[in-house]
Amino acid sequence: MTTEAATALERDFARCALRLGDDALVLAQRLCTWITRAPTLEEDLALSNIALDLVGHARALLSLSGRLDGTGRTEDELAQLRDGREFRNTLLAELPNGDFAVTIARQLAFSHYARLHYADLAGCAEPELAALAGRAAREVDYHRLHADGWTVRLGLGTEESRRRMQDGLDLVWPYTAELFAADEAVARLDAAGAGPAPARVLERWRRATAETVSRAGLRLPEPGWSADGGREGLHSEEFGALLAEMQSTYRQYPGGAW
Amino acid sequence: MTGAKQATHDPPPGGTTGAERDEADLLTRFEALLAAGESVEPHDWVPDGYRRMLVRQIAQHAHSEIIGMQPEGAWLTRAPTLYRKAVLLAKVQDEAGHGLYLYSAAETLGVDRADLLDALHRGRQHSSAAFDHPALTWADTGAIAWLTDGAAVVNQAPLCRTSYGPYARAMRRVCQEEGFHVQQGYDQLLALSRGTPEQKRMAQDAVDRWWLPAVALMFGPPDTGGAAAGVGAATSRQAMAWGVKRHTNDELRQRFVDLCVPQARELGLTLPDPAIRWNPERGHHDFGPVDWACYRRALPGDSHCARRRIAHRAAAHREGAWVREAAEAYARRSPEAAGEPAA
Numbered sequence: 292m293t294t295e296a297a298t299a300l301e302r303d304f305a306r307c308a309l310r311l312g313d314d315a316l317v318l319a320q321r322l323c324t325w326i327t328r329a330p331t332l333e334e335d336l337a338l339s340n341i342a343l344d345l346v347g348h349a350r351a352l353l354s355l356s357g358r359l360d361g362t363g364r365t366e367d368e369l370a371q372l373r374d375g376r377e378f379r380n381t382l383l384a385e386l387p388n389g390d391f392a393v394t395i396a397r398q399l400a401f402s403h404y405a406r407l408h409y410a411d412l413a414g415c416a417e418p419e420l421a422a423l424a425g426r427a428a429r430e431v432d433y434h435r436l437h438a439d440g441w442t443v444r445l446g447l448g449t450e451e452s453r454r455r456m457q458d459g460l461d462l463v464w465p466y467t468a469e470l471f472a473a474d475e476a477v478a479r480l481d482a483a484g485a486g487p488a489p490a491r492v493l494e495r496w497r498r499a500t501a502e503t504v505s506r507a508g509l510r511l512p513e514p515g516w517s518a519d520g521g522r523e524g525l526h527s528e529e530f531g532a533l534l535a536e537m538q539s540t541y542r543q544y545p546g547g548a549w
Numbered sequence: 550m551t552g553a554k555q556a557t558h559d560p561p562p563g564g565t566t567g568a569e570r571d572e573a574d575l576l577t578r579f580e581a582l583l584a585a586g587e588s589v590e591p592h593d594w595v596p597d598g599y600r601r602m603l604v605r606q607i608a609q610h611a612h613s614e615i616i617g618m619q620p621e622g623a624w625l626t627r628a629p630t631l632y633r634k635a636v637l638l639a640k641v642q643d644e645a646g647h648g649l650y651l652y653s654a655a656e657t658l659g660v661d662r663a664d665l666l667d668a669l670h671r672g673r674q675h676s677s678a679a680f681d682h683p684a685l686t687w688a689d690t691g692a693i694a695w696l697t698d699g700a701a702v703v704n705q706a707p708l709c710r711t712s713y714g715p716y717a718r719a720m721r722r723v724c725q726e727e728g729f730h731v732q733q734g735y736d737q738l739l740a741l742s743r744g745t746p747e748q749k750r751m752a753q754d755a756v757d758r759w760w761l762p763a764v765a766l767m768f769g770p771p772d773t774g775g776a777a778a779g780v781g782a783a784t785s786r787q788a789m790a791w792g793v794k795r796h797t798n799d800e801l802r803q804r805f806v807d808l809c810v811p812q813a814r815e816l817g818l819t820l821p822d823p824a825i826r827w828n829p830e831r832g833h834h835d836f837g838p839v840d841w842a843c844y845r846r847a848l849p850g851d852s853h854c855a856r857r858r859i860a861h862r863a864a865a866h867r868e869g870a871w872v873r874e875a876a877e878a879y880a881r882r883s884p885e886a887a888g889e890p891a892a
Binding site for chain 1 (some may be wrong): 615618619622625626627628629630631632633634635638639641642645646648649652687737740741743744745747748861862864865868869870871872873874875876878879882883
């Protein structure tokens with residue numbers, strides 16, 4: 292496709308893929324810092340496996356976005372050369388890891404959302420996005436099992452783990468609303484029947500996460516204040532440090548071959 | 550240990566005790582098993598020395614896998630491309646898996662993973678000192694994979710036929726995966742070597758720093774060649790008699806050097822040993838003597854970097870205690886949870 296040939300529909304799908312790709316990339320980056328620091332070797336393995344899946348999703352989604360938006364930017368140009376204001380990930384994805392319970396709460400919210408939304412997108416009008424959404428939906432279902440298992444284990448484990456898991460949910464949940472918010476591109480795709488908006492899975496996500504949380508003997512915080520801004524490039528201060536670290540090697544060797 | 554328990558009987562009046570006779574029978578059977586080249590299994594009686602040697606070796610190997618995750622893990626967040634990030638993640642993940650296979654193999658000898666980790670954290674057991682060097686640049690992750698993992702493959706390939714069955718089976722899986730790591734490390738260094746002059750300098754610097762740790766520390770002290778061999782030779786002889794080891798440290802070290810020299814040439818990088826040259830009489834590459842004194846000063850595990858590695862590991866273990874306690878409490882309360890996925 293040439294630059295001129297990028298149609299309005301393609302540009303909207305490019306923005307849709309960028310949002311998804313940025314969430315996957317930034318969450319993977321956060322999970323990477325757990326590795327060698329997890330509570331058990333099994334968790335070092337599980338979290339690196341999840342991060343590896345997410346990097347795979349990010350690579351496919353960013354490449355697709357760069358092709359569809361007509362700029363021809365590669366996955367690495369998008370990951371390593373954009374400034375923070377150009378990233379479209381949610382604040383949820385960039386939330387600092389906190390303790391293991393905060394990370395599990397973040398995984399619980401994200402993996403349930405991703406499983407449902409990717410399954411929906413598997414039927415979208417962009418064939419490459421549809422194919423990779425179908426694959427990603429199957430992979431994040433394992434992430435969901437992992438998060439469900441630990442939410443219940445920590446909720447019903449010891450007094451301390453119950454308290455920490457509840458604190459994790461209380462901290463993370465106000466950041467979940469942004470996952471379901473649409474921008475203009477997503478709204479247009481949804482209205483045209485080309486690609487379903489994430490809001491379409493909101494009710495199913497609520498029921499599924501509430502079921503796990505209730506099985507864990509915990510409660511979800513009352514709806515109230517919620518965070519947003521990430522999708523418009525208004526990130527946290529910590530996000531600058533995350534990007535500086537992620538992009539440092541690539542930017543240090545301009546014109547390098549890797 | 551179980552061997553001692555099995556041999557305990559009331560001593561008969563005078564002469565050789567029943568226990569001694571039983572032990573002699575068991576030892577004969579054990580030696581016959583080794584002589585027949587059959588694999589020793591967890592239910593077989595083994596001499597205490599054999600068990601101690603294996604526990605020590607397998608634990609050191611398992612510890613090296615999980616400590617070895619640190620220098621590479623430190624670069625996961627800074628990998629220059631998403632492809633390299635994925636490759637490095639897969640490698641670090643493999644190493645956690647190798648740690649798990651090996652701790653499980655050690656557990657068949659009657660020890661507990663928690664106790665082995667505790668011994669590592671308290672400095673009673675050690676990982677390979679090869680990893681007690683800092684990974685200073687991105688190229689270090691390539692040099693570690695090419696050289697340190699490359700040395701591991703040379704060391705470990707014969708262990709796929711080691712006499713203790715659970716260890717041999719773990720090593721077959723480990724070796725298969727390590728082979729990929731070496732190729733990935735080589736591929737990564739090749740890209741840097743063919744990149745910008747700055748990238749090539751970074752690659753050369755990393756090879757300069759990781760060569761000697763691989764040659765010296767991945768193979769252990771010299772164990773052939775008369776007086777210089779010292780204690781290493783006696784240990785190696787016993788390990789070879791029991792079929793735990795199949796080759797001397799020095800044989801394996803030579804094999805590694807012979808493999809690396811042509812690869813370095815293809816990479817366009819030099820190995821930091823001016824004494825390396827082909828010796829047609831021996832059919833091997835000569836190489837410079839290892840300055841063991843510089844390592845003895847740092848052994849066992851006592852350098853700035855070694856201390857940081859253990860402190861990192863011990864802190865993670867301490868901070869995760871509440872999670873492990875929760876998982877145990879949950880499993881006690883819900884016996885059906887044992888079969889649940891996702892742990």
